[in-house]
Amino acid sequence: MSEHIELFRDSLNRFLDQKVAPFYSAWERDGIIPRNLWREMGDAGFLCIDIEEAYGGCGGDFGLSALVVQVMSMRGFAALATNVSVHSDIVAPYIAHLGNEAQKQQWLPKLVTGEAVGAIAMTEPGAGSDLQAITTSARKSDEGFRVSGQKTFITNGQHADVCIVAAKTDPSAGAKGISLFLLDKNSTGYEVGSNLEKIGQHCGDTSELYFDGVLCQEPLGQLNQGFKHLMQELPRERLILSICAMGACTGMLNWTVDYTKQRRLFGQALSDLQNTRFTLANLDTQVSVNWAFINHCINQYMAGELDTVTASKAKLSSTELQCKVADDCLQLFGGYGYMQEYPIARAFLDARVQRIYGGASEVMKEIIARGLMK
Incomplete structure (x- = not known):
């Protein structure tokens, strides 16, 4: 097992030497990692490592997935490590643990290959750590749920194809009235705002997102259990x-x-x-x-x-x-x-x-x- 991990670490370092290190300073100046890097990371097997083989992953363990962002951080590629951690260690596990079969089949294979990039949207201009103060809403309709609101400081916001969004489905219930939704970037009413300028992690895109009646058929996980x-x-x-x-x-x-x-x-x-x-x-x-x-x-x-x-x-x-x-x-x-x-x-x-x-x-x-x- 130790030999296996060392081989994996060597492969990752070679990838970073060839695909990241020569260009990282330029990406920092540009304020964004190029979109094609996600596909290259997926092709090399460095995304969503602990996702089951049935959904395109290699079925590795968390330790191997964590090693990816550990090495990126150790090499000084903090923005890349942050973006990858959100994609592989937050968004993908949410879908794997909470999603129904259709949601898993739709998104997990694409997250593994880098065809799709994942983001998670909790923070709003007026609500950070206090999630029960969010105002983004999801109203039930004949077609499903219509999500409306604004999110900010969203890692991967520019590149994300799918975003897990926290929204109020029962405004009177406080924290017990929040649900999670998987929103497709291509949906009508989904708007990507500006790529925010930060004092650090410059090439890690961090965005504002706007939702105007974005249709989602069903929650991710249970209704009002977000x-x-x-x-x-x-x-x-x-x-x-x-x-x-x-x-x-x-x-x-x-x-x-x-x-x-x-x-x-x-x-x-x-x-x-x-x-x-x-x-x-x-x-x-x-x-x-x-x-x-x-x-x-x-x-x-x-x-x-x-x-x-x-x-x-x-x-x-x-x-x-x-x-x-x-x-x-x-x-x-x-x-x-x-x-x-x-x-x-x-x-x-x-x-x-x-x-x-x-x-x-x-x-x-x-x-x-x-x-x-x-």
């Missing part, structure tokens, strides 16, 4: 973000160790100075400890035992550490760390959003506290 479904799927979402964070930490630490060995200061290598050595030793220890916990969480998830509180601890700890590692490592690069030609500069900017999306650090603390107080 909030429950979201809670069931959140542990994986937060775990995959934690894995991205730890991959980034490992990459940043490796770059900084290499740089300090080469950089000379006061007639000696920067790595020979005690401040440098103590800083790196402290970071390495924290990264090792966090990796141990994340690997524990991965094993729990694969055994069906990862709960929301534990996943929240993983997300809080790893993403806060990611920002610390980015800051401390950039400091050791000195003025060069502020230049965007150095990967550490991009990693510093890319890290900041990790403490916000997928549940802000403050929300993670509240969830953990509630678990303590039970």
Whole structure:
């Protein structure tokens, strides 16, 4: 099994060397990853790895799927890792776990091959972490449901062919009146807004989406059970973000160790100075400890035992550490760390959003506290 994983890792790194690394800086300037890359990733077998063979997947496990975004993050391709994680580790599992047979047959094979790109739309201009405050609605009609509303900060929004949308189906019931819908980009009334400009992860498209009476025959999962479904799927979402964070930490630490060995200061290598050595030793220890916990969480998830509180601890700890590692490592690069030609500069900017999306650090603390107080 170990040999199998190493072969897979080598194949992924070769793909990144050929298809991503030479072009990534240009994509960052353009503000978007090219659409054809999704098909190339699908053809190479790097999308939706743990989807069953019956729907076109290879039936691998979560650990192998997580390795894809871990390596991308470690290589400094944070935007790509984020977009792939939404597609493969959020959208595809939602459909696999909640969809009926027709929904699975329609979308899962296309997500596996990259023919279709997936997105999930929860956040609205006036509703972020507080999902019960969403105003997007889905009204029952003779044809099915008509979805209307606006979403924002949607990862993969520009390229997405299918989008999981949270909408109110019973406005009087608060969180218990939310349902999920699979909306086809080609449907009448589905409009893709602007590609939003961010301070980091520039080539990962993040969009506004507008829905004006978009027709959907039936919900994804049970009617008015959308909030429950979201809670069931959140542990994986937060775990995959934690894995991205730890991959980034490992990459940043490796770059900084290499740089300090080469950089000379006061007639000696920067790595020979005690401040440098103590800083790196402290970071390495924290990264090792966090990796141990994340690997524990991965094993729990694969055994069906990862709960929301534990996943929240993983997300809080790893993403806060990611920002610390980015800051401390950039400091050791000195003025060069502020230049965007150095990967550490991009990693510093890319890290900041990790403490916000997928549940802000403050929300993670509240969830953990509630678990303590039970």
